[in-house]
Amino acid sequence: MTKYDFETIIDRRGTGCLKWDAWSRRGHAPDDLPLWVADMDFKTAPAAIEALTERVQHGVFGYTMATDGYCEAVQSWFERRHGWRPERKWLVMTPGVVFALAVAINAFTQPGDHVIIQPPVYYPFSLMIQDNGRKMAASPLLYQDGRYTMDYEGFERQLEKTGAKLFILCNPHNPVGRAWTADELRRIGDICLRHGVTVVADEIHADFARPGFKHVPYASLGERYARHAVVCTAPSKTFNLAGLQLSNIFIPDPDLRAAFKRARNRTGYDEPSVLGITAAQACYERGEEWLDKLKKVLDGNYAVLQAAVDRMPGVSLVPLESTYLPWLDCRGLGLDDAGIKRLVEQDAKLWLDLGTMFGPEGSGFVRMNLASPKALIEQACHRLEQAVAKLAK
Secondary structure, three states: OOOOOOOOOOOOOOOOOHHHHOOOOOOOOOOOEEOOOOOOOOOOOHHHHHHHHHHHHHOOOOOOOOOHHHHHHHHHHHHHHHOOOOOHHHEEEEOOHHHHHHHHHHHHOOOOOEEEEOOOOOOHHHHHHHHOOOEEEEOOOEEEOOEEEOOHHHHHHHHHHHOOOEEEEEOOOOOOOOOOOHHHHHHHHHHHHHOOOEEEEEOOOHHHOOOOOOOOOHHHHOHHHHOOEEEEEOOHHHHOOHHHOOEEEEOOOHHHHHHHHHHHHHOOOOOOOHHHHHHHHHHHHHOHHHHHHHHHHHHHHHHHHHHHHOOOOOOEEEOOOOOOOOEEEOHHHOOOHHHHHHHHHHHOOEEOEEHHHHOHHHOOEEEOOOOOOHHHHHHHHHHHHHHHHHHHO
């Protein structure tokens, strides 16, 4: 028996689980297989379960702060895994990365200002911009020969046109799966420096770089970049802890950090969750082996998907460098987005994220979540393969 169980299918129905229980309110059938929202169908690391059990037995759940041990665990994790040790004084805690994005928008821009993003990109970026009374400036990624790259010239033109002073960077990029290189980050960073743009880097998927790739924290590029950066991290994706509401935001510049804290405090948020703190520290201290095993499982699931896609005429897989959310190019099927939706949901009985959620640049694509036991991924691939075969006839 293996030390970690990534094979057992855990029944999450009836637990208030967004992924499995929200089907009716999201317009899906109860037998649609949900591989959409980015959480995992695996139990978290045993270290977290053990630490939480002990903390619950303590029985007192009062106001909580980050201890020296917690801060050291977080710092050490980034140093070991990514070669970057953030300073303790940089740390600002929030209940989530999307929360932090909203705080940054309010801290560093005024109503009516433009905020620049690179679609197709995680859809809460545009929602937070618009919901907070700002305007979205889009610099779409370039897609050529099955690979996405940044449009540096187009990005700079948008800055000149809109006067945007805030850039939300997705690093690694969700949904296209790029692990941006140091050279790519420096090049976009240099443009931002020339135009006085603050970079808010969403690095929540940092720990999922696939073999042959690495995550480069934006603030690790050097002091000149770090001084104008807000780096958003969390244990939630890495260890499946989203429900515990805890993120670690690193802001090297004291003025930016003070402005961010003022905007955060205006929301009424104060101390972090005691259970979030407990689980995160345990994972960062003792969850490394579990994560390494998990990543091998995810690589195996990716191989299953790749083999299935190879048998689907009209569908191709954008190479996945990081995250556990592959991006499927379905434009070769000859369907519009409504047709792709029918194929996925009615014919294949799958609940995936349609590409248009990530902006019009996602038209013709779908995003699939691989963080489930292999048996479920095989089932999903079989359903999709059957639906595509039926369409071909």
